[in-house]
Amino acid sequence: MEKSLTLAWILVLCTAMAVAPCRGYYSDAKPYVPVPKKVTHLHFFMHDTISGKHPSAVVVAHPNITTASNDTFGFVVVIDDPLTVGPDVNSKLIGNAQGLWVSTGRDVACLTVYIDFGFMEGEFNGSSxxxxxxxxxxxxxxxxxxxxxxxxxxxxxGYAHLKTYYANFTTGDAIVEYKVTVIH
Known part of the structure; x- marks a missing residue:
């Protein structure tokens, strides 16, 4: 009985001490007030180049197996691709796409992508x-x-609607058209 009473007192004291430090904590942050959402439509071309002397996409890891049904399954590629207003790589540069893609399809050519599209022109300069x-x-x-x-x-x-403008499956080079609807 005495052990139970002692344990009960310890729990009461620990609970009281745990609450005490919280009494003085207050935030100066203002509550979040949602602002009306805006819809923006973006249109640009991403140039993903693996071949050549100055690639914008580089394989940084590949699987150490030889039994895969798809010989690109498991590849990890890091990118810093130019974004342009037109499909020609020499058209106006508006930003770059940095991130990575991983070949995650064993039986189908499928990538899982994480890309940050940074803009350096016009109204959205400095945004991504x-x-x-x-x-x-x-x-x-x-x-x-x-x-x-x-x-x-x-x-x-939002969402990005992609359309392959050009693809060379031998070299891995591609130009992809992006039509993006952003709610912000």
Missing amino acids: ISVFSRNTIEETERELAVVGGRGKFRMAQ
């Missing part, structure tokens, strides 16, 4: 949108999820 989604690259048209952003795109959500 983040995409994290599955990209089934054998399909000519597909959709990726916009999961965030920074700057003018802070707390963004």
